[in-house]
Amino acid sequence: MVRLEFDPNPPGNRVWLVMGLAVLAAIALSSLIFWSYGVPPVTAYLTLFKGTLANPAGIAESFRRAIPLLLIGAGLSLAFRSQFFNIGAEGQLLLGASAATGVALFIPLPAELKLVTMFLAGFLAGGAYALIAALLKSRLGVNEILSTLMLNYIAVYIVQFLVNGPWKGRSLMGFAYTEQFPAAATLPVIGGTLIHWPTLLLGVLLALFLQLILNRSTIGYELRVVGENLEAARYAGINIGRTVLMVAMLSGGLAGLAGVGEAAGIHKRLLDPAQISLGYGFTAIIVAWLARGNPALTIFTALLMGLIFAGGDVMKLNLQMPFRVVDVFSGLLLMFLIGSEPLARYRLKFGRRA
Amino acid sequence: MEEIFSALARAMAFGTPILLAALGEVVVERAGVVNLGVEGMMAVGALAAFAAAQTSGNPFLGVVAGVLAGGIAASAHAFVSVNLRANQFVSGLALTMLGLGLSGLLGNKYVGAPLEHPLAETGFTWAAVVLSIVIWLVLYFTRTGLVVRSVGENPAAADALGLEVYLVRYGATIFGGMMAGLAGAFLSLAYRPSWSDGMTSGLGWIAVALTIFVAWESIRAVFGAFFFGLLYHLAFRLQGRLPSEMLLALPYLLVIVVLTLAALRRRQGNAPEGLGLPYERGTR
Numbered sequence: 001m002v003r004l005e006f007d008p009n010p011p012g013n014r015v016w017l018v019m020g021l022a023v024l025a026a027i028a029l030s031s032l033i034f035w036s037y038g039v040p041p042v043t044a045y046l047t048l049f050k051g052t053l054a055n056p057a058g059i060a061e062s063f064r065r066a067i068p069l070l071l072i073g074a075g076l077s078l079a080f081r082s083q084f085f086n087i088g089a090e091g092q093l094l095l096g097a098s099a100a101t102g103v104a105l106f107i108p109l110p111a112e113l114k115l116v117t118m119f120l121a122g123f124l125a126g127g128a129y130a131l132i133a134a135l136l137k138s139r140l141g142v143n144e145i146l147s148t149l150m151l152n153y154i155a156v157y158i159v160q161f162l163v164n165g166p167w168k169g170r171s172l173m174g175f176a177y178t179e180q181f182p183a184a185a186t187l188p189v190i191g192g193t194l195i196h197w198p199t200l201l202l203g204v205l206l207a208l209f210l211q212l213i214l215n216r217s218t219i220g221y222e223l224r225v226v227g228e229n230l231e232a233a234r235y236a237g238i239n240i241g242r243t244v245l246m247v248a249m250l251s252g253g254l255a256g257l258a259g260v261g262e263a264a265g266i267h268k269r270l271l272d273p274a275q276i277s278l279g280y281g282f283t284a285i286i287v288a289w290l291a292r293g294n295p296a297l298t299i300f301t302a303l304l305m306g307l308i309f310a311g312g313d314v315m316k317l318n319l320q321m322p323f324r325v326v327d328v329f330s331g332l333l334l335m336f337l338i339g340s341e342p343l344a345r346y347r348l349k350f351g352r353r354a
Numbered sequence: 355m356e357e358i359f360s361a362l363a364r365a366m367a368f369g370t371p372i373l374l375a376a377l378g379e380v381v382v383e384r385a386g387v388v389n390l391g392v393e394g395m396m397a398v399g400a401l402a403a404f405a406a407a408q409t410s411g412n413p414f415l416g417v418v419a420g421v422l423a424g425g426i427a428a429s430a431h432a433f434v435s436v437n438l439r440a441n442q443f444v445s446g447l448a449l450t451m452l453g454l455g456l457s458g459l460l461g462n463k464y465v466g467a468p469l470e471h472p473l474a475e476t477g478f479t480w481a482a483v484v485l486s487i488v489i490w491l492v493l494y495f496t497r498t499g500l501v502v503r504s505v506g507e508n509p510a511a512a513d514a515l516g517l518e519v520y521l522v523r524y525g526a527t528i529f530g531g532m533m534a535g536l537a538g539a540f541l542s543l544a545y546r547p548s549w550s551d552g553m554t555s556g557l558g559w560i561a562v563a564l565t566i567f568v569a570w571e572s573i574r575a576v577f578g579a580f581f582f583g584l585l586y587h588l589a590f591r592l593q594g595r596l597p598s599e600m601l602l603a604l605p606y607l608l609v610i611v612v613l614t615l616a617a618l619r620r621r622q623g624n625a626p627e628g629l630g631l632p633y634e635r636g637t638r
Contacts, residue, residue, distance in 0.1 A: 036460065146562060157603035321459065
């Protein structure tokens with residue numbers, strides 16, 4: 001006789017096991033998607049493997065994609081821990097990239113101060129943008145999922161306005177973009193790849209730093225209480241509004257930093273929003289979810305999702321599948337992850353009922 | 355005068371997909387389930403409708419396909435949020451990702467394809483207005499409506515009275531998906547009529563926001579949707595005078611304004627008590 005028994009506090013290894021199974025299930029179900037698109041699943045997986053893990057260029061590409069995912073994911077894991085559902089990282093990234101462009105092109109600064117100022121401006125722009133939603137939530141109770149999503153759309157039009165209007169560059173080839181950044185405003189890359197390592201290093205350090213804050217500081221403690229039990233937080237005299245604002249500033253700021261990295265490391269200019277971000281803000285939600293709200297673990301989960309992005313590129317080039325295939329996989333994965341989460345809270349019991 | 359009428363007609367066409375999807379979401383949320391997957395279900399519905407109409411040559415078959423596709427997409431959300439009791443907000447978000455991705459992927463071969471027999475926009479508009487009245491009548495004057503509302507307000511009490519909470523929530527969620535699918539069918543069969551990736555352009559999200567703004571009342575949704583429609587139309591007409599990006603961003607900005615206004619008036623006090631909370635037998 002096998003039955004299910006409720007277990008409100010599941011042991012950690014069962015949680016990870018269930019999550020692993022969810023990832024496998026999402027991969028298995030993707031076969032169905034490949035097949036319905038007319039690509040034999042075996043061919044798809046072989047192409048994916050050859051193009052990413054078995055190929056140095058593919059691995060470099062995964063790292064490059066992992067950089068923005070890491071920065072955003074680390075911030076979002078903090079946000080989700082405090083139950084602030086920031087879905088607006090995409091917009092915060094774009095604002096960060098715009099602020100960096102403003103500094104790079106229009107503010108005269110000594111060369112050695114240029115990049116630092118760009119990162120600072122990007123952090124502030126992304127953070128301030130997230131702050132709008134946080135203020136509306138903490139003061140009026142406006143749902144932050146909807147407000148941050150709408151701010152994404154608005155950010156897209158802000159960037160389009162900038163590159164088509166006041167910041168439009170001279171070198172046009174049918175596409176709108178700004179002038180190229182001066183050399184002092186661009187980030188160095190590892191030879192032969194697009195890995196802008198200063199941003200990667202910044203991401204790793206920030207992820208570790210946020211983990212430290214979360215586990216070892218009063219702020220981190222308050223943040224966790226607000227996320228786990230709002231009523232208890234109120235009784236404990238925790239300033240909930242301030243906590244929400246701080247989390248928004250941090251997660252938005254990190255998304256802004258990701259935008260600076262993309263602008264200064266990859267494109268070296270501001271251009272069409274769809275080219276700056278391939279939906280990093282949304283995929284980073286999965287990065288944070290996979291890490292179960294631990295910023296330090298996003299270092300690994302960001303790499304995993306970076307691999308998926310690189311895989312999307314490979315599928316596009318070799319199998320002529322639209323890049324949307326990444327969204328399909330991400331959606332499936334997220335669905336399975338949250339669906340399996342409650343399942344971990346049950347254990348299989350063999351034998352008779354006691 | 356004629357110009358005013360034509361402007362109003364255009365506003366109604368713009369507002370129709372928002373209204374159809376919002377009516378569905380009103381019913382879903384009245385049963386206590388939040389489905390943020392509207393945008394994705396709309397996209398799936400739009401593609402299914404277009405593909406069916408294009409291959410069969412019959413646009414009405416397209417409408418049926420769109421409605422069914424929306425319903426199927428919604429049942430995924432129902433399973434995850436009702437049976438598995440997962441976080442409804444994230445589940446809806448995942449459904450949006452999945453719907454946008456899937457429709458973009460599978461719809462690749464329909465990009466630029468012509469539709470021989472498009473449908474008239476007005477048919478959808480009137481259907482939406484009639485549906486809003488029917489939903490109001492059903493919600494407030496029938497036993498079914500009472501059941502849906504009580505499941506949303508207090509699922510434990512409804513369960514104690516012998517109502518099938520899970521079944522009702524399933525039904526409402528699938529109905530909401532079918533309405534989102536219908537909204538998608540309107541876009542790809544009548545409004546455009548064509549298929550392109552990302553053609554829903556945030557309309558699903560606007561519908562979710564509208565549901566909150568109209569305080570879960572189907573009749574108010576008619577006025578709300580046509581107000582948004584009027585704004586879209588104005589943005590369209592003002593092109594050239596102001597930067598077009600500013601006008602295109604306007605509806606999204608307005609959603610934030612509208613949500614703020616709703617919060618200021620404490621309309622959210624009207625929200626169903628059990629909204630967004632998974633129900634588990636034996637707990638309160």
